[in-house]
Amino acid sequence: MSRILIAEDDRRISEFIEKGFRAANYTCTAVEDGASALLLARSGEFGMIILDIGLPTLSGFEVLERLRSEGCKTPVIVLTASDSVADTVYGLESGANDYMTKPFQFAELLARVRLRLHDDAGPAPVATISHGELSLDLRSRRVHVGADTADLTAREFSLLEVFLRHPGQILSREQLISHAWDMDFDPASNVVDVYVRALRTKIGARRLETVRGAGYRLT
The missing domain is CATH 3.40.50.2300 (Response regulator)
Structure with a gap:
């Protein structure tokens, strides 16, 4: 233990x-x-x-x-x-x-x-999560995009981890705040939009799709 x-x-x-x-x-x-x-x-x-x-x-x-x-x-x-x-x-x-x-x-x-x-009694943790050209290193908090590598802040890391665990799924701002940061949803807050923009600069804008009136999706 x-x-x-x-x-x-x-x-x-x-x-x-x-x-x-x-x-x-x-x-x-x-x-x-x-x-x-x-x-x-x-x-x-x-x-x-x-x-x-x-x-x-x-x-x-x-x-x-x-x-x-x-x-x-x-x-x-x-x-x-x-x-x-x-x-x-x-x-x-x-x-x-x-x-x-x-x-x-x-x-x-x-x-x-x-x-x-990842309690010793359970299975060994997965070191990376991947989808297409994206690969997130759970230990170093770095994302690999093809041959390129980018460091992530704690909040960017948590947000991208949620997207990678639900590829292709439309995730609302409320879901992203709840799953990524365990915070209560404030309809007036733009914190998700701010960090989605930050992630787009590191993984490519086309990979995070805005679904109007619904949220975001990792394509």
Whole structure:
């Protein structure tokens, strides 16, 4: 089983999470400040990091940014009491793999951890998803378009992954927000359109078709 690092300064929440993971047969280490979280995460001994944003010494955002800038690819699930879209976007763009707001149900957190870890009891994870000339590397977060390669932001990666798992299917903006970023749909938001445009510059405009009044489709 993978070892999980829990960075949470509220001891009640930390103990609640740790108790749940141990019951699910995961080994856990808990810390209460950002500096300790960064030090342990750099060790490479953990397969998953549960990261609170409001940590002393270093915020969760600072820890995340430093880890990603150093090339650390350990999956990170951010926990926060803030439900603002701005914080969600910032966390995802900084390299978080997932985002949960407090209060939360432990069963949901466990399910998300298992999804990211591809639990040892399950089949080996697929390293790439392909469709036509497109190939998405799930480990490096890079997309290969024929002989060309492009790096993706966290949000671009999540969006393209959804498209590649549903090739040829019309996906509404609501579906894309829900599946790619696990956010509530705001009819007034153009966030999907913004990131579709960004993806088109990297994979070619013709590959993402706009279906008027319905959404988008990977051709």
